[in-house]
Amino acid sequence: MRLPNFEEPGQWHLAHCQLCEHRCLANRSAGERGPCQALTEARVFRQRVEWGEESELIPSHLFYLSGCDLRCAFCIAEANAFDPLRGTVLTADFLRQVIPKGRAQGAKNIQWVGGEPTIHIPSILSAMAGIDDLPPVVWKSDFYGTPEAFELLDGVVSVFVPDFKFGNDECAQRIAGVSRYFEVVTRNLRLAAQQADVIVRHLLLPEHWDCCFVPICEWLLREMPTVKLSLRDGYLPMWQARQHADLSQLLKPGIGDRAREWATQLGLNVIR
Amino acid sequence: MKTVSPKKRTLISADDEAAVTDIRIAPDGRVFVFGTSRPVLEMLSDLGWGDQAVTARIQALQQTAAETTQQESAT
Numbered sequence A: 001m002r003l004p005n006f007e008e009p010g011q012w013h014l015a016h017c018q019l020c021e022h023r024c025l026a027n028r029s030a031g032e033r034g035p036c037q038a039l040t041e042a043r044v045f046r047q048r049v050e051w052g053e054e055s056e057l058i059p060s061h062l063f064y065l066s067g068c069d070l071r072c073a074f075c076i077a078e079a080n081a082f083d084p085l086r087g088t089v090l091t092a093d094f095l096r097q098v099i100p101k102g103r104a105q106g107a108k109n110i111q112w113v114g115g116e117p118t119i120h121i122p123s124i125l126s127a128m129a130g131i132d133d134l135p136p137v138v139w140k141s142d143f144y145g146t147p148e149a150f151e152l153l154d155g156v157v158s159v160f161v162p163d164f165k166f167g168n169d170e171c172a173q174r175i176a177g178v179s180r181y182f183e184v185v186t187r188n189l190r191l192a193a194q195q196a197d198v199i200v201r202h203l204l205l206p207e208h209w210d211c212c213f214v215p216i217c218e219w220l221l222r223e224m225p226t227v228k229l230s231l232r233d234g235y236l237p238m239w240q241a242r243q244h245a246d247l248s249q250l251l252k253p254g255i256g257d258r259a260r261e262w263a264t265q266l267g268l269n270v271i272r
Numbered sequence B: 001m002k003t004v005s006p007k008k009r010t011l012i013s014a015d016d017e018a019a020v021t022d023i024r025i026a027p028d029g030r031v032f033v034f035g036t037s038r039p040v041l042e043m044l045s046d047l048g049w050g051d052q053a054v055t056a057r058i059q060a061l062q063q064t065a066a067e068t069t070q071q072e073s074a075t
């Protein structure tokens, strides 16, 4: 695997951070914190081999990093996702200890999840550079990173798993607190597809069929008609979801199957 | 109610409690499973709780088991 010359650009970002589209220019090396609150260290608040991912990825060794650039009201990781000081500091030594354990349980890849891994690209690349026989890398992300961030991942990631959450900017602003969401995520989807395999994930949200699910499917059909689409129906009103009337409820029973059927009939490549 | 006897391999030797699978049951009886480990997947299958998503993952599990056996017999 090619690990690019990430040291210089990585260090540059830690001094004038533009890893995500907040582009806040925080000097993280000097202790400044942007909206993601992250400094220079990445921390793993959970790591384990999981069987609930898409069939082609499992068993997958997931590394959950604390800290995120979005503030999704329904985040299932709750406080762990938003406090980048939670967890064990990510180092090459840490990976050297745990990757063999994952392998022994059959893991066929390592998967970076969050929080959001993009805000920790320099630390992740640095830790992985210290591993001789690195498994294939899966990158599950909110896709709110910058093109500069994706450049650092070129040649490193085998499979991108973008979490395409919202089908319009209004829902993204109200629920996750970010602007220009649709433009940014769709641009990054095109970039990622040039670099590696892509599995687009969409978590169905209650009452977001017309405003989010349908526009996402329609965009994919127009722009990336053969991309793999994984529709998740495990929504639970966690974290601050109860502050939003639409998000305070469970999905209606059967909506997942209905969505998969609808997307398949539309012509999309729906996978499990 | 069907019971499932713990198999030896289902005893989790977790490095830390964060490796525990979360199972939540909604008031209407729907079961939500997060961070599915292999033993939990097997348990769901044994209980007959498997929907299509679980079935697809059980197939992946069987394939992995077959590959492991092949590798072991080749070495």
Ligand code: SF4
Pocket: A017, A018, A019, A020, A021, A022, A023, A024, A025, A026, A028, A033, A034, A035, A036, A037, A038, A069, A118, A119
């Ligand atoms: S990753 Fe964090 S510090 Fe960097 S631009 Fe985004 S919010 Fe700012």
